[in-house]
Amino acid sequence: MPETAGVAGRTVLIAGATSTSGLAATRALLAAGADVVAVGRDDARLAPLRALGARTHVCDLGDEDAVAALVDTLHRDDSGGDGTRIDGLLHLVGGWRGGGGLAGQTDADYRALETGLTALRHVSRALWGDFVASPAARTAIVSSSAVARPLAGGANYAAVKAAEEAWARAMAQGFEKAGREAGEPPHAASVIFRVRALASLEDALAAAFTGLWDAEASVVNDTVVALGDA
C-alpha cells in the first residue's frame, strides 16, 4: 500500500481511549477502514469501544513492564496472520489539574499529570520498531495552548505538556533520521495537536488525526496543528 493511501488497513493504538475524544477517534478510524486497538485501565470503560468494533486491552501505561507485556501480546496475536503491528498512535493519557496560583502547584497534581508524559515515553519506545517498519506510521499527542502561554495556576500542566511536546519532536527527528538512513523519504510522522479545551472539538481531533494518513509523512512530520481557538 502506498505511503499516502489513507488510513484504511492501518492498525492504530489509542492510548487512554475511554474519554469522549477516544470514542470519537475510534468511530472515525473504524469508519475509515482502520483497525483500532483501544487501551485504558478499566475494562468496563473500554466496553463501549469494544461495542464499536475496537480491540481493547487493559493496561496501566504508566507501568513500563505492563506496556512491554501489552506490546508482546499484540505482536503474538496471530488473528491477523503474523501478529499485530501498529501503524499509528493517538496518545490521550493526560487530563488537567491546577489552580491556586504558582504557589498552589502541588507535587500530587504534578505527579498525576506526569503520568501522561511517562505513558507517552513507554508506549513510543515499545512501539518504535513497529512505527519505523510500518509503510505509513502517524503518531500524535494532544497538547495545549498553555505551552505557548503558560499561566501561573496551570504551571504544572504547562510544564508537563511542554515536555510531551519535546518528546513528540524528538520522535519526529527519529523518524526523519530513520528515513535518511534507509535512503528513502520518511514514512512515519509525529504530530502535535494543540487545543485550548477539547470539549466540542473531539470530532475535529478525530478527523484531523485520521487525515494525517492522507498527507505525506515529510509534510506533516514535526508539525504543530492548532485546533479550534488554540
Ligand SMILES: NC(=O)c1ccc[n+]([C@@H]2O[C@H](COP(=O)([O-])OP(=O)(O)OC[C@H]3O[C@@H](n4cnc5c(N)ncnc54)[C@H](OP(=O)(O)O)[C@@H]3O)[C@@H](O)[C@H]2O)c1
Ligand atoms: N480536556 C481538555 O480540555 C484538554 C485540553 C488540552 C489538552 N488536553 C489533552 O488531551 C488529551 C485527552 O484529554 P481528555 O480530556 O480526553 O483526557 P481524559 O478524559 O483525562 O482521559 C484520559 C484517558 O487516559 C486514560 N488513562 C489515564 N491514565 C492512564 C494510565 N496510566 N494507563 C492507561 N490509560 C490511562 C483514561 O482511561 P481510564 O481512566 O478509563 O483508565 C482516559 O481514557 C490529554 O492529554 C489532555 O491533557 C485536553
